[in-house]
Amino acid sequence: MTRSKNANDVSVRIKSESSLLPSQQLSDEILAARVVQGDSAALEALYDRHASIVLGVLLKVIGDRALAEDALQETFWRVWKSASSYEPQRGSFTGWLFRIARNLAIDAHRRVNVRPQVLGNADDMDSLADRTPDPDKDVPEQAQADLRNRQVRSALAALPRVQRLVIEMAYFYGMTRQEIAEATGEALGTIHTRARLGLQKLREELDREDFEG
Amino acid sequence: MDKQIEELLPFYVLGALTDEEREQVETYLRAHPEARAQLDEMSKTVSALPYGTKPVEPARRTKNALMARIAVDERARAPKADQPFRRGVRGENIIRTFTLGIATLAIVWVMILNSQIGRLRSEISNLNNALIAQSNELQQINAKLPQTPLPETVTISLKGTDVRPQAQGQLIADPNSQSAVLVISGLAKLQPGKTYQVWLIDGGGPKSAGLLAVDANGQGVLIVTSELSIGSFQALGISVEPNGGSKQPTGDIVVLSDI
Numbered sequence: 001m002t003r004s005k006n007a008n009d010v011s012v013r014i015k016s017e018s019s020l021l022p023s024q025q026l027s028d029e030i031l032a033a034r035v036v037q038g039d040s041a042a043l044e045a046l047y048d049r050h051a052s053i054v055l056g057v058l059l060k061v062i063g064d065r066a067l068a069e070d071a072l073q074e075t076f077w078r079v080w081k082s083a084s085s086y087e088p089q090r091g092s093f094t095g096w097l098f099r100i101a102r103n104l105a106i107d108a109h110r111r112v113n114v115r116p117q118v119l120g121n122a123d124d125m126d127s128l129a130d131r132t133p134d135p136d137k138d139v140p141e142q143a144q145a146d147l148r149n150r151q152v153r154s155a156l157a158a159l160p161r162v163q164r165l166v167i168e169m170a171y172f173y174g175m176t177r178q179e180i181a182e183a184t185g186e187a188l189g190t191i192h193t194r195a196r197l198g199l200q201k202l203r204e205e206l207d208r209e210d211f212e213g
Numbered sequence: 214m215d216k217q218i219e220e221l222l223p224f225y226v227l228g229a230l231t232d233e234e235r236e237q238v239e240t241y242l243r244a245h246p247e248a249r250a251q252l253d254e255m256s257k258t259v260s261a262l263p264y265g266t267k268p269v270e271p272a273r274r275t276k277n278a279l280m281a282r283i284a285v286d287e288r289a290r291a292p293k294a295d296q297p298f299r300r301g302v303r304g305e306n307i308i309r310t311f312t313l314g315i316a317t318l319a320i321v322w323v324m325i326l327n328s329q330i331g332r333l334r335s336e337i338s339n340l341n342n343a344l345i346a347q348s349n350e351l352q353q354i355n356a357k358l359p360q361t362p363l364p365e366t367v368t369i370s371l372k373g374t375d376v377r378p379q380a381q382g383q384l385i386a387d388p389n390s391q392s393a394v395l396v397i398s399g400l401a402k403l404q405p406g407k408t409y410q411v412w413l414i415d416g417g418g419p420k421s422a423g424l425l426a427v428d429a430n431g432q433g434v435l436i437v438t439s440e441l442s443i444g445s446f447q448a449l450g451i452s453v454e455p456n457g458g459s460k461q462p463t464g465d466i467v468v469l470s471d472i
Binding site for chain 1: 227228229230255256261263267268269272276284287
């Protein structure tokens with residue numbers, strides 16, 4: 001019942017918002033609903049908004065630019081083909097999008113077997129300055145993306161390295177807790193503790209940064 | 214909360230459990246909905262992780278290839294417009310009678326509000342003209358797209374030859390179809406009087422598949438058409454030819470890939 005009501009709410013919002021605003025000003029969730037209706041302009045708007053962050057994730061995990069670009073295209077192709085399976089009441093669109101990208105990245109990573117890199121290193125930190133701006137992105141959207149990037153990097157940098165490593169091995173490389181324990185030579189209990197404390201600490205740091213996902 | 218589930222929960226939101234462990238957590242969550250709050254909080258934290266990676270601007274050709282692939286899919290999804298409209302004779306009579314009644318009322322209405330009707334007719338006429346113009350434009354666009362819906366497409370990578378190693382692209386096609394979308398980048402700007410020509414190659418040699426226009430950035434998109442299905446060809450090539458194209462390749466071959 002609740003789900004049906006939520007779906008109706010979304011439908012009403014689509015009609016009221018999408019008829020008045022250009023794609024760039026619509027929320028991800030509204031754009032996703034328009035993709036379900038076969039609106040390729042909505043898909044393009046979502047691509048322009050999120051492709052660089054998705055490619056960042058793909059490249060970090062896969063380690064090969066050409067393969068990462070292929071996976072990026074496949075990610076948004078899957079958004080196009082299966083947008084109807086996204087349910088706004090179960091979470092944000094970006095959460096759903098990143099899960100698609102992450103799964104593709106992990107599959108590709110297992111094929112090419114690239115060594116994991118840890119986020120928040122100094123060599124990653126200089127990325128914002130040398131990045132070429134995307135002409136398809138509007139300035140406030142770009143500024144918002146840059147702000148989020150700085151906030152999360154700062155929060156991650158505040159984590160003890162061992163906790164950050166466990167989180168990244170699990171999230172970006174899909175390693176199970178047993179695989180992480182084996183790879184790090186630590187006891188399984190230690191890996192559990194690091195994951196739990198790491199996520200708690202990350203939440204605190206994100207709140208301190210006023211991060212809004 | 215169950216101690217074991219508490220240990221699994223961080224790895225559940227990180228997406229790093231085995232299938233068996235994931236099922237264990239989901240069973241627990243179904244029985245203990247109060248644990249959802251903790252799960253949602255962790256999920257929110259984890260969803261921030263991608264923002265911590267170094268953003269990378271994708272190559273323009275990735276978006277071009279994606280949108281071309283979507284255009285092909287849209288074409289395949291479009292409903293057929295040539296379904297005949299059928300109705301029975303009895304239905305026609307009812308409609309005629311109804312139309313006559315409406316027409317009589319309309320005449321009375323016209324006598325009373327003649328000036329307003331005239332103005333409305335004028336507006337309708339203008340709208341019809343606009344509609345016809347848009348319809349013509351749509352037909353022109355449709356005529357440039359592949360004529361056969363493509364239910365299943367494949368993407369084939371194309372590479373430049375030693376003459377133009379920077380060239381790369383994709384051919385998006387249903388192998389059983391006679392048309393495909395070619396997206397290419399890294400081609401050089403040609404001198405006046407020259408053009409790029411696309412060739413589909415089989416055992417009988419190269420067959421022209423169209424002339425390719427390239428923009429200032431060396432990128433081009435072409436709807437490739439052939440009398441035979443795309444899957445019957447072994448390779449695709451692009452050569453430099455005099456304006457208007459040639460019957461057989463005569464100039465430098467800048468792209469040549471197996472398909």
